[in-house]
Structure formats: structure tokens, C-alpha cells
Amino acid sequence: GQQVMQIPQYQHVQEGEDFTTYCNSSTTLSNIQWYKQRPGGHPVFLIQLVKSGEVKKQKRLTFQFGEAKKNSSLHITATQTTDVGTYFCAARDNFGNEKLTFGTGTRLTIIP
């Protein structure tokens, strides 16, 4: 089945530093979504990217979809303690079904 890899697995940053997580697929994707899961919580939808090369911003978060639609990244500028959690990408393949495969996740911890 489809696999979606994320790196890094863990990231510890000083508060105020930037953070980036990368998501890679071996197959071309229909679209990609990003979710955030707080410790002890459930995944919460952040955004969906559909177009090749698409870039979207949400305040300090910047999301990018690769030109080949096989990779994506999430960048957080000037991290805050509220950014703590695990960030997942989730991909839907090109076969027109609803199946959403989650990446392995990047756990972000912030050093105050």
C-alpha cells in the first residue's frame, strides 16, 4: 500500500526558533493534508493542498506542495509553546478513493 514518510521523527527547538517537517511519497498524490495532534489529544485538521507547487500560509505556518505532487513541507516561524505536538501529513492517492494515509509524524517539543 501507499507509504508516506516524514522527517524528522522528533524535533526539539528553543522557543522562538523555526521548525520544518517534510513529507515524502513514492507515488504522485491527489492532494495532501496536514494535521496537528496535541499530547493526549486527537488529530486536528490544519490545511489541504491540491495544486502542484501550491503554497498556503496560516499566520506563522507555511505549507508547501511539491511541483511533482510527491512531497510537502510545513514550516513554523518563531515557534511558541502552543506549537507543541505531533504534526502529520496525510495523503490521498490518485485513484479517486477516499482513503487517507497518514505519515509517520514529527513530534515537536519546545524548550522555553
Add this chain to the structure above:
Amino acid sequence: DAGVIQSPRHEVTEMGQEVTLRCKPISGHNSLFWYRQTMMRGLELLIYFNNNVPIDDSGMPEDRFSAKMPNASFSTLKIQPSEPRDSAVYFCASKRTNTGELFFGEGSRLTVL
């Protein structure tokens, strides 16, 4: 508006016992997903339904697992018999067909001793 509702939130049981997890999707959502989350394997899709019909159950680990959706407002995931390796958080999620966002429930944390 109520979100996805799962029960129980926590379950501790002994190996060999039957476990039933329940999910009520958001009203109007016609796609429902069951995921399992563990440290080792991350978030795995077990099965999903469209309009109450199971579409893809390729993620169901083995015959001990079964899922049903008898109507648009209710789904169950059953494990019989349960084993310690089934210990995980089980999430139910729902969405409207042809929209992107998945709405997750708070999960059912299962511990099998």
C-alpha cells in the same frame, strides 16, 4: 454542533475478552474511518465506509477484527478475542464525501492485559 463521539474513552480488559468500540459520526457526514494509533506503527487506517458501506478493509489486522455501520449515525469496531498487542488508541473520524477535512473523535484507549 456535536463532534464525532466515541465510547468508551478508556477500556481495560483481559486477553481473550471481546471488545466493542462505538462511534457516532457528525450528522450529515457520509464517510467514516477507523484508525488505530500506536507508538510503533503510528496512525493506521483499519477500514472506511462510504454511505454505510465498507469500501476498504485492507487495514484490518486479522479476522479477530470486524467493523459494522448499520446506519448513518452509528458504527462499531469489534475485537474478538482481544490480545495484548491490540492495545492502542482507536480513533473514529468522519467527513463529507468529496470534501477534504477529517473530523476525529477523542479516541478510545484500549489496554488488553
